[in-house]
Amino acid sequence: MQTEKVIDHIVTWLKEYATKANMNGFVVGISGGIDSAVTSSLCAKTGLNTLCVEMPIHQAQSQINRAQEHINQLKERFSNVSDTRVDLTPVFEELKTAVPTVDPSAQLDLSLANTRARLRMSTLYYFAGLHRFLVAGTGNKVEDFGVGFYTKYGDGGVDLSPIADLLKSEVYAIGKTLEVPNSIQIAAPTDGLFGDSRSDEDQIGATYDELEWAMKMKDQGKSSSDFEGRESEVFNIFIRLNTVNQHKMNPIPVCKIPVNLL
Template sequence: MQTEKVTQYIVDWLKDYAQNANMNGFVVGVSGGIDSGVTSTLCAMTGMNTLCVEMPIHQAQSQVNRAQEHIAQLKERFPNVSDARVDLTPVFEEFKTEVPETSLETLDLSLANTRARLRMTTLYYFAGLHRYLVAGTGNKVEDFGVGFFTKYGDGGVDLSPIADLLKSEVYEIGLFVKVPASIQKAVPTDGLFGDSRSDEDQIGASYDELEWAMSMQDQGKKPEDFEGREREVYEIYLRLNRINQHKVTPIPVCEIPPEFK
């Protein structure tokens, strides 16, 4: 990848899109991870107003520290960057008291997705205040490979500047645009469960393995073409790719036959 050219292309694309939409800048949820670190830096590089919002919900201190380090670094580098911190923990806890109690095994996942949707609502609150665009932080593997995001949570955005980049390419740009080393070295996690589980723990495969699987799918390979760990990874990828198509494809519209109208 031609990192410098790709970086400048994304920056120009962001700026052109915002100006054509007659918007004043961008708002980005900053989590302390590489994707939000790169996205917020690219937005800052446009020279347009860039608001970095930290939204902890029972967040691990290590994630909070990385997010704050990154925001502080961005504000030092770019005069157009500002920040806000909204502690959503009490909002989340109050929400739990208002919904029916359940012992269903899907409860943890439902609450994890609720966290993401509370954050999306918060970002759009700031976006509405300032006429900003909500910049998405999803990469290609997450958004179009395994669907590893929350519909109308971190998937609820106005534009997706890094969604055509593989995770490895995001790291390349992160290094080029000087995202803090602590973020570059951190184990990827969505931080939605309030514990130390990583993305790999949840998915069952690393991003390097998933990138390999995406390339195998592009080549039309089948699971039986592989054995051992490769087959296991490919089957994980294909299963997630299949069941999460409802996130990737546009919302289905029930089109009424003309003769019925």
Template sequence: MQTEKVVHFITNWLRDYATNAGINGFVVGISGGIDSAVTSTLCAHTGLQVLCIEMPIHQAESHVSRAQEHIAQLKERFDNVDDTRVDLTPVFEEFKTEVSLDGAEATVDMALANTRARLRMTTLYYYAGLLGRLVAGTGNKVEDFGVGFYTKYGDGGVDLSPIADLLKSEVYAIGKFLKVPESIMEAAPSDGLFGDARSDEDQIGASYPELEWAMQMKDEGKSADDFDGRQKEVFQIFMRFNRMNHHKMIPIPICEIPKELK
């Protein structure tokens, strides 16, 4: 990958999109992870106004410290970057008092994890509407189009996706070029939706390099029968997530009424 040229391309794409839409900048949710760090830095490079929003909900301390370190570094480097912190923990706790928590523990935990992401999406759009800005998405290609590892209408609810055509390894390469803090570069990727430090690999069962390999194998038309051992296991994990989350990767189904019925 021609990293510097890709950075310039994305920066120009972001600036042109916002300018053509008559929008004066971006809003980005900052999690303490590589994807949000790279996205916010790319947005900052446009010269347009960027609001970085930290939105903790019972967040692991390591995530909080990395997010704050990144925001502080970004504000030192760019005059067009501002930030705010919205503690959504009380909102989340109040929400839990108003809904049924009956059911299997794992199912309830996942529903609540997705609720966290959707509360954050609502917050991002509040500030975007308030300031007349666009919500910049932070999903990468493996998450968005490989395993669907994001929340529908949560972190998947955005106005534009600047890094969605980049594999995770490519995001890291750009992060290094953009001088993202080492603490973020070295941290295990995590969605931070469960209030602890569990990693994406803990949840998925495969690392991002493994998932990138499986994604390539799928694109080449391979099947699980073409592999054995760990490779077969990884390919099956990838395909299971890909099938299960396919609904996130396609447009919302529309029931089209036949003309003769109208």
């Protein structure tokens, strides 16, 4: 990958899109992870207003520290970058008291995790509406089009996706060139939605390198019978998630009414 040229291409694309849309800049949710760090850095390089928003909900202190380190560094380097912090923990807890009580289960945990992501999406659009900003998505190619590892109408609810055509390894390469803090570059990827230390690999059952390999194999028309051992396991994980999460990747289905019924 021609990293510098890819960076220039994305920055030009972002600036042209915002200018043509008559928008004033971008708002990005900062998590302390590589994807949001790279996305916000690319937005900052456009020279347009870039608002970095922290939205902790029972967040681990390590994630908060990394997010703040990145924001502070970005503000030192770019005069067009500003930041704000919205503690959504009280909002999240209040919502939990307003909905019916159910028995604890894995499904409840997942529902609450997705609720966190959707509260953050609403917060980003609040600021976007105030300032005529675009909500910049932070999803990469493996997450968005491989395994669907994001929340529908949560972190998947964005105006544009600057890094969604980049594999995770490519995002890391760009992050290094953009001088993203080392603490972020070496941190285990996590969505931070469960209030514990589980990583993306813990949830998915495979590393991003393994998922990139499986994605490539699928594109080459391979099937699970072509592999054995760990390769077979990883390929099946990828295929299963790619299949069950198609509802996130495809357009919303519309019920078409026959002309003779209108």
